[in-house]
Amino acid sequence: MGHDDVTLFERRLDPVKPRLSDSRMIHFASGQSNEGRRNFFLTQYVLAPIVLIESQGPQTVIYVVPNYKTEVDGPNDVGYTTYEHGDGTKILDFHNGIKIAYLPENGLQ
Amino acid sequence: MIARVVLALLIPASLAFFVISLLWRSPKTALGIFCIKIFLAAGLGCGIFSCTFLIWLSVFGASTKAFWLTQAIICIVLALVWWRTRGQAPPPPPAEVAASPNPQLRFGWALDLVFFIALISAISAFIFLTLKSPHGNWDAWAVHNMKARLIFRAGDAWQTTFSSLPAWASLDYPLLVSFTIAGGWTLVGNDTLIIPGVVAFLFTFGTVGLLVSSLSISRSKAQGLLAGLVLLGSPLFIAQGSNQYLDIPIGYFFLASLSLFSLLDHLPDNQWGLLVLAGMSTGFSAWTKNEGFLFILAVVVARFFMITAKQGLKTYLKQMRPFAIGLGPVVLVIIYFKARFGAANLFLSGDGASILEKLLDGGRYVTVLSELKTQLTGMGGWTIAPIIVLLLYLLLLGPGKEWKNPNAIAALMTLFLMLLGYFFIFIITPFDLKWHLATTLDRLLMQLWPSFIFVFFLSVRTPEYMKHYRDHLVEQTTGTTYIDL
Numbered sequence: 061m062g063h064d065d066v067t068l069f070e071r072r073l074d075p076v077k078p079r080l081s082d083s084r085m086i087h088f089a090s091g092q093s094n095e096g097r098r099n100f101f102l103t104q105y106v107l108a109p110i111v112l113i114e115s116q117g118p119q120t121v122i123y124v125v126p127n128y129k130t131e132v133d134g135p136n137d138v139g140y141t142t143y144e145h146g147d148g149t150k151i152l153d154f155h156n157g158i159k160i161a162y163l164p165e166n167g168l169q
Numbered sequence: 170m171i172a173r174v175v176l177a178l179l180i181p182a183s184l185a186f187f188v189i190s191l192l193w194r195s196p197k198t199a200l201g202i203f204c205i206k207i208f209l210a211a212g213l214g215c216g217i218f219s220c221t222f223l224i225w226l227s228v229f230g231a232s233t234k235a236f237w238l239t240q241a242i243i244c245i246v247l248a249l250v251w252w253r254t255r256g257q258a259p260p261p262p263p264a265e266v267a268a269s270p271n272p273q274l275r276f277g278w279a280l281d282l283v284f285f286i287a288l289i290s291a292i293s294a295f296i297f298l299t300l301k302s303p304h305g306n307w308d309a310w311a312v313h314n315m316k317a318r319l320i321f322r323a324g325d326a327w328q329t330t331f332s333s334l335p336a337w338a339s340l341d342y343p344l345l346v347s348f349t350i351a352g353g354w355t356l357v358g359n360d361t362l363i364i365p366g367v368v369a370f371l372f373t374f375g376t377v378g379l380l381v382s383s384l385s386i387s388r389s390k391a392q393g394l395l396a397g398l399v400l401l402g403s404p405l406f407i408a409q410g411s412n413q414y415l416d417i418p419i420g421y422f423f424l425a426s427l428s429l430f431s432l433l434d435h436l437p438d439n440q441w442g443l444l445v446l447a448g449m450s451t452g453f454s455a456w457t458k459n460e461g462f463l464f465i466l467a468v469v470v471a472r473f474f475m476i477t478a479k480q481g482l483k484t485y486l487k488q489m490r491p492f493a494i495g496l497g498p499v500v501l502v503i504i505y506f507k508a509r510f511g512a513a514n515l516f517l518s519g520d521g522a523s524i525l526e527k528l529l530d531g532g533r534y535v536t537v538l539s540e541l542k543t544q545l546t547g548m549g550g551w552t553i554a555p556i557i558v559l560l561l562y563l564l565l566l567g568p569g570k571e572w573k574n575p576n577a578i579a580a581l582m583t584l585f586l587m588l589l590g591y592f593f594i595f596i597i598t599p600f601d602l603k604w605h606l607a608t609t610l611d612r613l614l615m616q617l618w619p620s621f622i623f624v625f626f627l628s629v630r631t632p633e634y635m636k637h638y639r640d641h642l643v644e645q646t647t648g649t650t651y652i653d654l
Contacts, residue, residue, distance in 0.1 A: 064302040084326075101310075102311075104311075104315060105315040109318070109330045
């Protein structure tokens with residue numbers, strides 16, 4: 061039953077749900093395209109009762125790994141590795157607990 | 170699970186049926202009235218159930234087993250009261266009234282057959298479309314089904330979660346359907362997609378049933394079936410029903426209110442109960458969508474002018490008392506909900522200067538009128554304009570005596586006021602006008618379509634009348650007189 065885009069989207073988010081079960085509110089980077097906005101509504105529908113806070117894009121996200129043990133004498137600049145995903149997301153991993161993500165214009169897919 | 174789904178639908182509908190039957194006493198033999206009560210119970214059941222579920226959740230929290238047990242006990246008590254007081258029902262109509270000329274049509278069986286085929290086709294199309302898109306279309310899953318999930322899944326934290334929804338979630342939208350679905354899920358124990366689909370089915374085909382059964386009583390069986398055919402033949406009606414859009418439930422409540430008012434002329438012994446039920450139904454329209462508030466205003470104003478003009482102010486006030494008794498509790502629930510969660514209404518939150526500027530912009534009137542003309546001529550998604558078909562029917566059969574009836578004229582005036590209200594909502598809309606018209610006008614008109622079909626067939630002569638009239642012409646030599654149906 062149901063091969064519509066809502067059912068398929070819900071199936072995609074099934075493995076994500078248990079990892080978010082403790083969250084009450086999460087941010088969603090929707091981008092500026094219609095597709096990104098539609099994905100925002102779809103994600104809200106699928107993840108309810110978690111409330112999604114929409115953020116406009118394109119945007120850059122900085123991610124700081126909590127409790128990261130910095131080596132006092134170690135080099136603090138070892139360069140970075142770039143990962144590019146098929147959906148256009150680019151992640152720069154600085155190998156020191158800091159990552160920067162450049163989200164695609166139409167949001168995370 | 171199927172048994173739980175059936176129970177989740179049966180308990181609210183049975184409870185509503187007994188409330189309706191206690192308010193509206195009818196003879197045991199009145200099959201037509203029994204049918205109307207069943208179709209009313211389907212929608213009013215959802216209305217009563219959603220209000221009680223909201224109150225229960227607010228007062229007792231998500232103790233759902235206790236809620237369902239209470240519902241079942243209330244239902245049994247009402248059934249017992251109804252059973253014990255059945256004898257107080259008014260007697261069947263006297264023989265001379267019952268024998269009013271309603272002759273059998275020669276090809277009546279063909280009409281029955283065509284209606285049956287159209288009904289089966291519409292049900293099949295509805296089921297097919299629902300299976301294809303079980304979550305409904307955009308507005309369904311993005312707004313009211315999402316809220317139903319939120320209410321059901323958040324459990325005791327539903328109020329906090331609900332309050333934290335951002336503005337895009339349109340917190341001022343009423344929640345009859347969301348609470349009905351969430352309440353159904355609590356009994357089933359999971360958020361199965363069957364419940365929203367079945368709720369949409371109840372309102373879609375409840376509208377058809379209500380239209381056919383009320384016209385069968387007010388006018389004639391053939392008239393009822395023809396009206397039902399026009400509605401079933403509107404592809405947009407079935408599509409919007411299966412899309413789980415709220416325009417179908419609100420259209421159902423509009424039709425229920427107007428048909429209950431029209432029954433006042435045919436069932437003079439049931440005035441009080443019919444008016445209480447009309448008040449409830451009008452209130453539930455505002456608990457379904459904000460357009461229902463406009464409907465309350467339109468009903469009160471239209472009936473004030475028509476009933477006062479034709480029957481006097483005293484009759485109007487006498488009728489408004491039971492109407493207010495039915496309307497009041499529902500409005501109180503809406504006020505509680507709006508006070509607790511409601512955000513400002515998008516259309517009314519604009520600044521005065523901007524609204525005035527839009528009201529004085531002639532171009533906006535031209536745009537709205539042009540789109541209105543396009544939509545009205547293609548109403549319901551027909552290949553040919555249904556207005557032309559209806560006009561042909563009117564030309565062939567002519568207007569009936571109901572045309573002069575204050576309840577029929579008040580119903581028509583109510584629809585006109587609604588249309589006028591929608592027109593000005595578009596004029597002052599804060600959204601891009603063309604986009605807003607393109608995405609909502611057809612759905613707004615679909616809210617009024619079943620009621621318009623009802624008023625039309627209420628006011629036009631029936632095929633049975635034409636047969637009686639023709640037979641009379643043949644038998645003129647015997648001196649038979651005909652009665653205008």
